[in-house]
Amino acid sequence: MQIQDAIKTRLSIRRYANETIPDTDMEILLKALQLSPSANNAQNWEFVFVGDPDLKHNLIKACSSQRFVGDCAYLIAAVVDPAQKWHMVDITIALTNLTLQAVELGYGTCWIGAFDENQVKQLLKVPPQKKIVVCMTLGTPTGKHVPRSRKPIDSFVYRDQFGRSWNQR
Ligand SMILES: Cc1cc2nc3c(=O)[nH]c(=O)nc-3n(C[C@H](O)[C@H](O)[C@H](O)COP(=O)(O)O)c2cc1C
Numbered sequence: 001m002q003i004q005d006a007i008k009t010r011l012s013i014r015r016y017a018n019e020t021i022p023d024t025d026m027e028i029l030l031k032a033l034q035l036s037p038s039a040n041n042a043q044n045w046e047f048v049f050v051g052d053p054d055l056k057h058n059l060i061k062a063c064s065s066q067r068f069v070g071d072c073a074y075l076i077a078a079v080v081d082p083a084q085k086w087h088m089v090d091i092t093i094a095l096t097n098l099t100l101q102a103v104e105l106g107y108g109t110c111w112i113g114a115f116d117e118n119q120v121k122q123l124l125k126v127p128p129q130k131k132i133v134v135c136m137t138l139g140t141p142t143g144k145h146v147p148r149s150r151k152p153i154d155s156f157v158y159r160d161q162f163g164r165s166w167n168q169r
Contacts, residue, residue: 005099013139013141016139031097043085045090047079056072058123073139077126081130
């Protein structure tokens, strides 16, 4: 698969088949995290992959009752040291790489921003000084998913100065 195809076909997956992901695929997915760029190569990221069914079930409530959190193969909690400047950027790059690698392997993901950090930290035993920036579901998609609309490129990409149309030469 070409990268442009992975970018084009990725979309948030909120319905999952109740299937596990083979270790061989997990190795590829974890490599996508490991090889991501980070400020000063600090690699300020830790990920808790939750596959335990009971734990996933308990996480549904901590994730604003989003039921698909219980159906995915893994709910991933993305953990950083918030004292480091670029923590939001680094962890986002790594997870973005994971989302695209997942598409190539036939898996789906969904970013989960609606979660109670304290509840998730408690359930996953994340140390108090760490921060969970975001969570993400990962698993085998099922059912129909409809792509969401996007703003036209010309409305957010400018040429040479802010607000100057990209299409104006
Ligand atoms: C930081 C962030 C947090 C998000 N949180 C949620 C969430 O809690 N639940 C959910 O269903 N989707 C969540 N999404 C997914 C967005 O709704 C989705 O990416 C957007 O609507 C575009 O749709 P697409 O991913 O299918 O292209 C989140 C996305 C991002 C980037």
